[in-house]
Amino acid sequence: MTYALVTGASSGIGAEFARQLAARGHDLVLVARSGPALETLAATLRQAHGVRAEVLVQDLSAPDAATRVADEVAARGIAVELLVNNAGFGTAGHFARIAPEREHEELMVNVVALVGLTHAFLPGMLARGSGGVVNVGSTAGFNVAPYFATYASSKTFVLNFSLALWSELRGTGVKVLAVAPGPVETPFFDRIGSRQAAIGARLATPELVVATALRAFDRDRGYVVPGRGNLGMAHLMPRRPRKLLALIGRRVTRQVADALTPSPGPG
Template sequence: MRSTALVTGASSGIGAEFARQLAARGHDLVLVARSVDRLDALARELRAAHGIEAEVIGQDLASPGAAERVAAELEARGLTVDLLVNNAGFGTAGRFAEIPAERERDELMVNVVALVGLTHMVLPGMLARGRGAVVNIGSTAGFAISPYFATYAASKTFVLNFSLALWSELRGSGVKVLAVAPGPVETAFFDVIGSRQAAIGAKMGTPAEVVTAALRALDRDRGYVVPGRGNFGMAHLMPRRPRKLLALIGRRVTRQVADALTVPAR
């Protein structure tokens, strides 16, 4: 019997690439995002290419009770999740006081609340079966103090610490947990933020590189992975500095983003 993977934010970018690589590995899929038309097209593509089953659930994960609605839909369709990929997320950048409060709320609902809710939804069943995995997509920003990315970076710090805590807690249970912390990636992320300057001159990775590194790390039960040698080095140098000094250095590096930014509607 094939295992079933649920991927959030599967309509584009890293989420769509997870769906493609998991389908190539023989996983059936549940694809979750707001853009049902895109999900339907991807589901048709992957069914034809790999002979797998692919279900689509349209859901805005920023809305209260989103995880519970996804759980109810899974139960109604008789679906069991063996691998959860919490990929959905977005960022805000700029001066915190100038970013609409509702946008920051939506960011935390997607990046943190829905991620925790979906993990809570699938974990009891995985533990009862003695197998399963949860992959949470964070960011190298989760290792840093990032002025002008305050809410986004803090949300990704949560993802990293939450994931590693569960990885440790569940050792020996048969259930794996992995945090993935990519640097800048060629996706729509920077279009949503409103400026490609948010990459701060870093070399862009590709969704394929991120997902390949993530699945390799999951196979090895690594706990977390930072794809790319340059990203790995930066992520692990930053926490070694005094926290207030790091915040001040971060302000000098990221202020150019705030100066250039316009904040689009989500």
């Protein structure tokens, strides 16, 4: 049995990936920390599309999370044909005032689990000569982002990692796509602790992001930036001097940091 496995499937972009993949006829493994939300979504997808939908509850910040997921999938006799590494979260504010434990969890989910799951399921795809990996990044990954230092850097990793694999795997039948959305109408900003993190941007919908991503995956595009308004952020700003970008970014994003944590003073 071949399935699509979606992490962070309990809400937002992950839940929308599950819905659109089910509409395409994919059987699913839904992974997140929230069992009740996953069970509700799985029941809805089974009824609406007649697909199999397995629920796997796992906190991806755990050191052995990828191994646990892979072992459980194998125990259920499931082969993962499409891996959607969507799970992730962000931190924002003055770096020195963000809890180190929270940033560690962020990197475990955004980077370590993503790589671990790709390691776990890619060999099977290569053996079958088909399948793929979709990694959800961010336009933040194209730029230097003061006050979002850890989050943006983790998304830079996602972009570069994905494109490196995309290049490595050309001709194997296995595709890799990095999706780099700008601000999206999901619980992301509430979890950061400030809606100001969107900085006045027009929020995209999960439906648009996922539909754009799946079209790009079908065409083996390597990466895609959903929404025309994000093209400048992704393709023009990175060509400017990086130190200048860091200074410009500081002026733009400091309002978010100051709203989250009291400023330590000038500088």
